[in-house]
Amino acid sequence: MEQKKFEDYSDNELVEICRQGEMEAFQVLVNRYQAKVVGIAYGVSHNQEDANDIAQEVFVKIYRSLKKFRGDSKFYTWMYRITVNISIDYIRKKNRRRNITYLDEVKIEPDILMAGMKKSSPKEKLLLKEMYGKILDAIKTLSEDHRLTLVLREMNNLSYQDIAETMHCSVGTVMSRLFYARKKVREKLKPYLNDSQE
């Protein structure tokens, strides 16, 4: 019978193997979730270098805390919660050192986001670039909780239930935060939205 590869194991099975000291199992977990963890960190910090630092910190912390993971919640919501906490701490520390809000010096430019786009016409690209700028402006006005809720939903496609578990709040609060965040973005994007109705 062919031996099962670590890649085929579920998260909880891998956690159990990691606890027995099998580093390869942890490598599979890191590879499985690195993009999502970096994504959340990037969504919060808006800086790629910071996002990588945060993600490293997250995985080291997860490895240290594997014994504490009881399996009551899903592994990934537990991991996202750690990611959210470390991202917020990291940003707060950085803000304290520089005495400014990190979003005041956001390094991400709409141009960077446009880099991967090939199919759009120059006119469409220009329009989208303007809109990304507006979305960034709207995100800057949001509180940490609203911003994180939006990141978890739109970047990682988490369900409301998973977001609620990650952020230790109710599903109703998630719904309310997403509505508020979208309302803010809508205010900024108003001139760009089509009037067509469904």
Added chain:
Amino acid sequence: MDDTQKYFYELLSAKLDNELSVEQEKELREYIGSHPECKSVYADFKQVKDYTSQFYSSMKNDVADTFLWDKVHERIKTDQSQSKIIFLIKRHKWVSLGSSVIAAGIMIFFSFYLFLFSPKKYSIKDNKCIVNSIESGKSSVMVFKDKKTNTTIIWMFSAYKDTNSIKRTTL
């Protein structure tokens, strides 16, 4: 915006994410039926969601190639060796404590020894004066006179031996 309207607008936003229960769907449909303006709000929110998703997808593409394992593995290994040292210290704390006390004792003993038995130093401060000095290419000799203690100090320096020597004679 009153609470009822806010509640239904929140449902509109959740509908975009397919997160409504059957009851909530029904409730929203009835509300939209009596409030046609909701349709344009829904259309706006749909566009907002599309653009926001697109915005975050672009960000995600930006970091898609990240490969963290090497750095994470390195950090974990460093962590493990540090915790081994801490573990050993904790486990053999009496041995560690004993050796620290012995090391501290040895240091204190040598400090006292050096303080008590170090050779006296002579200086040319105060009422000491140079009486004479002889210099050659390889060595030099200086003679000091200390009026206060009535002592003559002869200071010799030899380039061959690379050492200073001081001799004291009482007049």
